[in-house]
Amino acid sequence: MIGRTEEPAAVSGSGMDRVVAPRGLALRWKIAAGVAAIAALAGLFLAYAPRGGSQTVEASRLTVSTVSRGTFDDYIPLRARVTPLLTVYIDAVEGGRVEEMLVEDGATVEKGQPIAVLSNAELQLSTLARQTEVEQQINNMRSQELALSQTQLANERSVLEAELALEKARRQYERERPLAERGFVPAKTFADTRDEYEYQKRRLAVLKRGQATDARLQGGQLAQLQQAAQSMRSGLDIARTNLEALRLRAPVSGTLSGFAIQIGQSLQRGERIGQIDSPGRNKLIAGVDEFYLGRVQLGQKAAIEYGGKRYEAKISKISPQVQNGQFEVDLIFTGAEPADIQRGQTLQAKLTLGDPAPARLIPNGAFYSETGGAWVFVVSPDGRSAVKRKVRLGRRNADYVEVLEGLDPGERVITSPYTGFADKDRLDLRSQ
Template sequence: MDAVVETRKLSTRAKAALGGAVALIGALLFWWFAPSGSSQTVGADQVTISTVTRGTFDDFIPLRARVTPLLTVYIDAVEGGRVEKMLVEDGATVAQGQPIALLSNAELQLSTLARQTEVEQQINNMRSQELALAQTRLANERAVLEADLALDKARRQYEREKPLAGKGFVTAKQFSDTEADYRYRARNLAALRRSQATDARLQTSQLSQQQAAAQSMQSGLSIARANLDALQLRAPVAGQLSGFSVQVGQSLQRGERVGQIDSPGRNKLIAGVDEFYLGRVQLQQRAGLDFGGKRYAAKVTKIYPQVQNGQFQVDLQFVGAEPANIQRGQTMQARLTLGDPAPALLVPNGAFYNETGGNWIFVVTPDGGSAVKRQVRLGRRNSEFIEVLEGLEAGEKVLTSPYTGYADKTRLDLTK
């Protein structure tokens, strides 16, 4: 008979040890292959992979500019009134000072006439005062002349009697009276001259004040007449009238805007620039634009530093000839040059810059299986490329698509 073969079984302790080893190996494999919190798996077709290259960096920014008149002068109603007559139509070309509408304002006309009458009365009163001052000055001069004549007579009488009184031919009383009269005439003449000088000084000051007051009244009357003349609306400058939509019979308030005049044949461009370039845009910088198959040059003439919706505005003025047949409000594409072209290491411009600010970027590993976060330093940028200053080498591949949802990751696993 065959012998019974005894089967040897693992002990309970051995089974426990083998199960623990298998569990440990599984945990290690899961830890190795499972994605960590700092990594994420994404499809290669969901990102944009670009190559770092060497080339020439053209330091420019594209602009979308709007055509507007080079000079715009607004027309306001200086005085309110009722529109009586329209002299030109909206869109007409007007000359400087040309009447464009006629207003009426009975209250202003009456007040101007009353003001004119009042001013004329005051001026007549001042003329009467000037006449009285002149007459007083003449009377003072006449009094001085008479006193001087009397003094001269008294002096001659005194000089005649003095030697005679010494010889006894003229009584002492008579000579004493003559001497006293002579001294009185001298003091009287001196007093009159002092009074005349004082009166002349006061009269001169009073006349100056009256003349200044008269000039002020004349100026006020001129302003009143100018306000009355302002009822006739005139073109302040030559150009094309626009926005002039008032109608006969319409009542206009003081200061109400009634239209504007645009400079004829001359235009400028207003463009919005990203606030990132606020410190780099300067006056007189050059810009170029293509229109109708031709290249036109322009320059920055004004910078508006106020930032709204992430942009500030600049004015561009054409250098030399400007495109023909362009219309107000038309948009044009322009390129604003910020610096000279220079050789540089370049990475294509992409939406990643909005997430990183140019401080880091995802670099694709040589095997193409993942992308690793790397600190870099990026410089100038235009609509096509960004200048690389540090952290990348030519030929490396980087992700330039948006980093939305990846900003807190250090590695991206790329799947086919």
């Protein structure tokens, strides 16, 4: 008999279960810690994140200057170019072929000295033909003048003859009149004598009127002929002058430059062939920033340092046309000038605009071109930040700018360029 195996009874784990005590912080403490961490991160973000009106800048890339008290020298530096005081250009009055060169470029010439000879066959022939024509016309006018003079003499002769005939008729009339009254001269004879006397008086009056009319007309004709002759002579003189112009001469004394023509070269009428610069006399031409256009006046003094010496000059001409932000002025030396300066050389000059005066000063810098002197960045006492401040700046020179309002001595200002943060109100300065 097969026996029956009994299954074992199921084991219960209820005897092994036990209550485990919770470990760590309570849930409310975890929430509080999370909120605190988030708040700390937000604070750090707000502290270091850039604001809309501020920017963090490396302090090492900025130039910080201190406002001070001092004497402001009102001048502007100029870079002046040496130019001859007087330059006279030489042009070919008449065109022609260069036949002879009498001087070389760079030579010192005297006024009226020949420098070159040209040839122009057409001009020479036309001048000779003009001369012949003028001489013929002058001869014709002289013939007319002679004819008028002869007519005048004839009129005068006629008047003289009429005056003589009148005088004879008067004497005959006065002799016969008393005799005729007493009957010793026939009435017919006396009547003829009286008529002759009256005729001679009227004849003389007519001749004198005719002589006056002829003299007036002849005087006008002679004056016109003389004026025409003078005009022809003037035209002939001009033609001869043009012919003489083929022999080029120096118009003034000085140094010849730019004279580069060659023998055989053909020159056109009016073509420029060189120039003559005044010897030993120079002037300076300098460009001035258009900012000073209203402050630069004729006669203002300038100082030039050259070769360890100081030379005085003054403004003799102002060209108000502004090009590339500058206008030009001419400076002439008021005393001796450097003996060894050359044309085209550049000299440093200081143009005085006003008298020195006490003022608050900040060093001149590139900031001015970006702000126009209307505002600056002022650095805080601890040097960690800079704030934009409105100011009023006045005159400036190469070294300093005059402070009129908005800054006190001892304050520090950023004077380097404001490129990249000119639109900000505050700068946070960070040190490396």
